[in-house]
Amino acid sequence: MIKSTICDIIGIQYPVFQGGMAWIADGKLAAAVSEGGGLGIIAAGGADGEYVRRQIRIARELTQKPIGVNIMLMSPYAEEIAQVVAQERVQVVTTGAGNPSKYMQMWKDADVKVIPVVASVGMAKLMTKLGATALIAEGGESGGHVGELTTMALLPQICDATTLPVIAAGGIVDGRGVAAVFMLGACGVQMGTRFLVAQECGIHPEYKKKILKASDRCTVVTGKRLGHPVRSLRTQFSRDYSKAEYSTMSDEELEALASGALQMAVQSGDSEKGCFMAGQVAAMVTKEQTAAEIIREIMDEAEPVLRNALSFVE
Numbered sequence: 248m249i250k251s252t253i254c255d256i257i258g259i260q261y262p263v264f265q266g267g268m269a270w271i272a273d274g275k276l277a278a279a280v281s282e283g284g285g286l287g288i289i290a291a292g293g294a295d296g297e298y299v300r301r302q303i304r305i306a307r308e309l310t311q312k313p314i315g316v317n318i319m320l321m322s323p324y325a326e327e328i329a330q331v332v333a334q335e336r337v338q339v340v341t342t343g344a345g346n347p348s349k350y351m352q353m354w355k356d357a358d359v360k361v362i363p364v365v366a367s368v369g370m371a372k373l374m375t376k377l378g379a380t381a382l383i384a385e386g387g388e389s390g391g392h393v394g395e396l397t398t399m400a401l402l403p404q405i406c407d408a409t410t411l412p413v414i415a416a417g418g419i420v421d422g423r424g425v426a427a428v429f430m431l432g433a434c435g436v437q438m439g440t441r442f443l444v445a446q447e448c449g450i451h452p453e454y455k456k457k458i459l460k461a462s463d464r465c466t467v468v469t470g471k472r473l474g475h476p477v478r479s480l481r482t483q484f485s486r487d488y489s490k491a492e493y494s495t496m497s498d499e500e501l502e503a504l505a506s507g508a509l510q511m512a513v514q515s516g517d518s519e520k521g522c523f524m525a526g527q528v529a530a531m532v533t534k535e536q537t538a539a540e541i542i543r544e545i546m547d548e549a550e551p552v553l554r555n556a557l558s559f560v561e
């Protein structure tokens with residue numbers, strides 16, 4: 248049985264977070280992950296505060312265990328969602344794609360544990376100073392909005408820069424990944440791509456099919472020109488978008504091409520116009536399982552890998 252400090256801090260059984268995937272991670276998925284012993288996280292994505300409040304209540308109908316909310320800080324609704332999180336006294340808030348400094352005091356006053364995603368050492372130091380509970384170090388292997396550094400390079404640097412517990416994200420899909428990031432100093436993992444095919448994940452079946460059929464080089468990063476690099480599956484959409492990025496198309500037109508593309512993938516599975524966000528490990532996701540089975544399986548796999556690590560020591 249693998250346990251770590253983050254389990255005691257949050258009150259969860261296994262040190263596994265489900266990534267806050269925009270338009271995907273709803274109250275139902277989050278509740279299934281929390282019931283399975285991990286931390287289920289509702290993604291606010293580009294939705295408003297009332298959507299998030301509804302999802303929190305849906306999750307709470309399904310589980311009494313701790314849940315989290317992820318706020319994508321580039322969202323125009325970030326401020327109202329930050330308040331919903333405090334009002335609803337959600338146990339954990341995670342943040343992404345920005346700097347959550349201005350909300351930290353409000354969350355701490357409401358007893359909400361703050362676990363920001365950091366993609367740089369500078370942000371890790373700032374969040375430590377401002378009283379975060381833990382940090383998520385997310386490498387660019389992940390799906391969705393990506394930072395520059397890989398998990399292998401970022402994680403030990405974040406661990407050296409903070410006294411807080413660090414959860415690793417980006418490129419983790421099985422027990423080997425869990426064991427590897429524990430060796431680099433993490434005390435927990437966050438996975439997104441693996442949970443895309445959880446039975447409780449309500450994305451369009453075509454999205455799940457694409458993940459299950461993915462191969463090693465099937466993801467690509469687009470969006471660098473506008474400063475929001477996003478990793479997604481190679482599809483007609485990603486090819487069209489890449490082409491447009493290197494054309495004379497205006498930034499506004501480019502923005503319009505991407506807007507709504509993730510929702511299109513999630514809700515209609517449309518590979519012409521949809522952006523199917525996924526991490527580099529998509530090829531290693533080979534079967535649909537319940538969230539609880541996914542968590543148990545990776546934990547069961549990690550244990551012998553960690554035990555065997557000693558065999559390398561004379």
Ligand code: TUI
Pocket residue numbers: 269292319342343344345346364365366370385390391392393394475477509524
């Ligand atoms: O946020 C994510 N992943 C996401 S958000 C998202 S929704 C979206 N839709 C369209 C365009 C863009 C996004 C899809 N995937 N991951 C967490 C993450 N946070 N990765 C990197 C960062 C990050 C980056 C910069 C965190 C902090 C940061 O600080 C910036 C600063 O102000 O210094």
